[in-house]
Amino acid sequence: MNFGFGSNNRDRLDRIGAAPGNNRIESERLKTNSERIPSRKTKSGRTSARILSLISAALFALALGLYLRLPDFRVASVQIYGHENVNPEELIYYTGMKNQAIGTVDPEVIERNIFRRYPENRAISVHAALPNRLDVYFEQRVAAVEWNFGGSRFWIDEEGFVFNENLSASPEIIVYANSFPGAMNRNDRTVPKKFRKEIVDSARRIFAVKPAESRLNFTYDNGYGWDSGKGYMLWIGVNDSGLNEKMAMANGLDRYFKANEIEPEMLSLEFINAPYYRFAD
Template sequence: MAERSSATTRADQVRARRSTQSSQRATQAKQRIRYASEAPQVIVRGNIGTPVARRASTHPRRKIAIPLGQPGAELHMPAIPMVNPGWKLLSALITIAMLALISLMYNLPVFQVGIPEVEGVSRISPLDVAAALNLQGLPVFTIDPQTVQQQVERAFIDLKDVKVSVAFPNQVRITAVERQPIIRWHAEGLEYWSDNEGVLLPVRGDMENLLLIEVNGALPVVKAEPVAKEEQTPEMAAIQALNPVQARQVQPEATEAAIKLRTFLPAEITSLAYSEADGIGWTDPRGWQVFIGNNLENLDEKMAVYEAIVSQLQDQGITPAMISVEFIHAPFYRLEQ
């Protein structure tokens, strides 16, 4: 009985040991499979390589099931993949869109400037302004109002207080105050116009009621720095021809004297005279010239002295060619010019 019990015990032990070994081998096999699935793919160069198990995809393909109206009947279709663009792609698309928009704005006629609108001007036509500025066909957003203002002031000296505004889609508006000529100067066979500030203006058309001043010699101009030829307009070139140094304004004292004297003289005197040596004056209807200088502060006294000289000369039967009362205490007259 003792031997049978011992044999049974040994048999049980063998079976238990075999069962344990089998369980260990199964566990090791499972671990090897798991480690192989987690290992990354390795590319081995050469003719002989060790096969590596591929990891199963963790993102199964999405499918859409469409019911067909019968119990248990469905139509399976693949879903549209989800697109998740990155910031680089979005930035590239925005850049391309902006470039396309800028290109359209450069080339579409709706954004191109036509003839500028000019307000406050009567003697200058908008076509003259457009020809001088050469803005037609340019995109409106490339126009700099300050630059256009400077171009207008250089091209048209008879405009002041120039303002330029730009509006979409293609409008350029120019407002200015036009200088009005009041004096017509005849000097050395040429004619020049000036306003109440003495600014020389281009001769444009016909103007009535301009005060005529006959100049004996050169026009009394203010000399300034010369302007480069490439910045000159035809009007500026004609005015600069007065003197090798650019002249754009009559001397203020000569202009002021002419305006004041015109209001003092009788209506039958329609023209004045000017001489660099004797100043402003006029031609007396009785046949001689009168000069009173450029300082008219004591005009009443000068006129009284003048009338006294004329009365004395008439009593003596003398007809002068010129009488000067520029200096009250030293008047004189000439019998010949």
């Protein structure tokens, strides 16, 4: 028995290799390989187009920069929005923008300079407008509390920021004071740039419970207080801690005073567990 490959077997293999289907498979394989390999000519063309595009963009930017440095494109005016008390001419000289090329203006630098001059504003934004104008937008702080401090005044916004010029409407809450929350001593006049927000919230809640006809006071010794309208001053301390309990106690003590014909000059509820009253000297 012959298990080798004779001439007949070799002829059969040759016929299989020469079959049209096999040739087609080989042709498709070669075609696929040729598609995977991009031609050097295509690569070179794409690279040249990219370089040309970059050069064109650079030349355009250079031309635009030079164009914006022409005399007609130098800062000549400032338009103010949101602030009535800022002089445009003063602002343009203060920021050093006079005759600066509009294309070289750095809005962030100008905004910082303006903030140093007008810190009472909540936000300031600067935009360059062609050909030669700067637009400056002011967002003013809105006063939540006015602090009448020995003849001078300052204002506090909702976030606790302090400012010395109020351009918004006068707030409902006005505190007449000889000190302020957190003062180191009676003579301390160094008002912080910012109070804690809790101080604003306390002033609002305390203002809401006092008699409408009485003004809200604040002293270093007693904190917040007002004329009770019953012949004595009522003091409740430097914040609104235990405010509801203090108001209930004030009503109870007022009934006690009337029943016993007591006429104090002041009643202090700063320490709710140790209230005290005092007679006039």
